[in-house]
Amino acid sequence: LDETEAWMKDRANARQSLEQDPLFGSYKGSNVLMVQMESLQTFMIGKSIGGKEITPVLNDLIEESAYFSRFYHQTSQGRTSDADFAVNCSLQPMKSGSVFIQYASHDFACLPETLKDNGYSATVFHPYQGGFWNRNVMYDRMEYDEFYSLKHFELDERLGWALGDKSFYRQSMDIVAELPQPFHAFMISLTSHHPYKLPAAQKLLNVEELDGTIMGDYLQVVHYADAALGELVERLKAEGLWENTILAVYGDHDNSIQQWELYERFMEDTSNPVQREQLVKSVPFLLHLPDGAHAGRYNDVGGQLDVTPTLLHLLGISGGKPYWLGSPLLTESESGKRTVTQRNGAWTDGELYFVPSPDGIPANGTCYSAISGEQLDTNVCLPFSGEADTELMMSDRIVIGDLLRSFEEDEAVEAMGGER
Ligand code: GP9
Numbered sequence: 450l451d452e453t454e455a456w457m458k459d460r461a462n463a464r465q466s467l468e469q470d471p472l473f474g475s476y477k478g479s480n481v482l483m484v485q486m487e488s489l490q491t492f493m494i495g496k497s498i499g500g501k502e503i504t505p506v507l508n509d510l511i512e513e514s515a516y517f518s519r520f521y522h523q524t525s526q527g528r529t530s531d532a533d534f535a536v537n538c539s540l541q542p543m544k545s546g547s548v549f550i551q552y553a554s555h556d557f558a559c560l561p562e563t564l565k566d567n568g569y570s571a572t573v574f575h576p577y578q579g580g581f582w583n584r585n586v587m588y589d590r591m592e593y594d595e596f597y598s599l600k601h602f603e604l605d606e607r608l609g610w611a612l613g614d615k616s617f618y619r620q621s622m623d624i625v626a627e628l629p630q631p632f633h634a635f636m637i638s639l640t641s642h643h644p645y646k647l648p649a650a651q652k653l654l655n656v657e658e659l660d661g662t663i664m665g666d667y668l669q670v671v672h673y674a675d676a677a678l679g680e681l682v683e684r685l686k687a688e689g690l691w692e693n694t695i696l697a698v699y700g701d702h703d704n705s706i707q708q709w710e711l712y713e714r715f716m717e718d719t720s721n722p723v724q725r726e727q728l729v730k731s732v733p734f735l736l737h738l739p740d741g742a743h744a745g746r747y748n749d750v751g752g753q754l755d756v757t758p759t760l761l762h763l764l765g766i767s768g769g770k771p772y773w774l775g776s777p778l779l780t781e782s783e784s785g786k787r788t789v790t791q792r793n794g795a796w797t798d799g800e801l802y803f804v805p806s807p808d809g810i811p812a813n814g815t816c817y818s819a820i821s822g823e824q825l826d827t828n829v830c831l832p833f834s835g836e837a838d839t840e841l842m843m844s845d846r847i848v849i850g851d852l853l854r855s856f857e858e859d860e861a862v863e864a865m866g867g868e869r
Contacts, residue, residue: 450855453846457771464758465769470780474765479739480694481633481760485532486674487641489700491731492715493668499655503668506679513741515779519799520734521752524702525792530582532701535753539773541844542792548848549587555851558772560757562592564633567766570594572628574621575637576602576612597624614640614677622684641674643705664711667704692739695763697756700732723802723817743779750799751778752789771856774844788836796837803830
């Protein structure tokens with residue numbers, strides 16, 4: 450406990466040292482709308498097929514947002530629930546299973562709870578059965594005021610697994626428009642879920658030779674999901690919320706399509722193993738700030754664990770507590786080198802990319818240049834692999850051992866001038 454708390458406090462102090470930044474608190478009191486888009490990856494952002502942009506809405510939104518072009522999902526077997534946990538609670542998911550299912554009774558300091566402590570309402574929307582990924586229980590633990598699941602929506606647009614994104618956003622916005630402000634609203638989309646099937650009338654792209662392949666279907670459904678996001682943005686504007694809401698949009702995880710020949714359409718060559726690794730792990734993350742300020746491409750690496758610290762920083766809520774692993778991505782202060790650690794022990798600092806071997810022995814892993822893809826001597830990466838493993842170990846101790854409960858007790862004792 451002491452060792453883990455001390456290690457987490459070092460992380461917290463590093464975050465707190467960034468709070469001298471003029472950006473800290475510059476969006477204090479803004480609403481937060483977070484959209485987690487199902488299976489949305491980075492590789493086709495900005496690309497066209499058959500003469501049409503695949504994601505025209507995202508492409509335009511990126512131009513007026515802070516866009517993190519080297520952003521990675523950090524999920525494992527818990528897929529969508531892992532993305533939710535990593536983003537909102539800024540801790541690593543489990544190596545196997547899902548924190549939402551295995552550790553829903555444990556204490557975490559997730560975004561909804563933290564924002565509620567700062568005067569926000571907190572609401573989550575997802576148009577599927579509330580028991581899936583144990584969301585009913587976990588969202589209660591995360592202290593959302595309300596969870597709107599499938600049973601709360603009118604099934605007036607049947608697509609994919611359940612309700613189409615367009616209707617989902619429209620019905621969710623009917624509720625958001627009435628929420629007490631400032632609000633934190635979290636929408637988890639579903640239509641672009643595997644197996645990516647859409648009725649013919651909804652397939653608006655000409656995917657040329659990809660027609661009839663799973664990649665062709667994926668692009669069609671991403672095009673639909675993108676259009677739905679466009680309707681959500683228009684509705685935010687129509688409700689007068691665009692100017693006082695931070696919109697955060699990110700992809701939850703990869704699309705599980707591992708047929709590399711289907712990617713050749715977008716990438717000149719996918720034979721390089723680290724290029725494949727980066728393709729699978731890269732998801733978009735954009736932050737649209739109320740005044741459209743700080744728009745541009747941010748090329749430092751970042752990951753899902755950094756989303757909550759980034760939002761807290763902008764809202765002026767201190768990240769100086771030892772509850773989170775990530776660090777703010779959008780800061781004018783010098784943040785030093787950032788490393789994104791994957792659950793399987795892979796990591797990148799933007800220059801190096803380390804892929805562990807299945808036996809988990811660091812010396813058997815493979816070290817690459819993250820820029821050129823060239824394979825390097827493993828010894829170049831080895832000195833840093835210990836840090837990634839330590840992060841995973843500390844996170845596991847917290848999640849499995851329910852240590853945040855003890856951290857909070859220690860803080861309460863210290864605040865009263867006592868010794869723990
Ligand atoms: C269903 C949806 C699916 O509620 O979140 O999640 P996934 O299968 O992608 O983990």
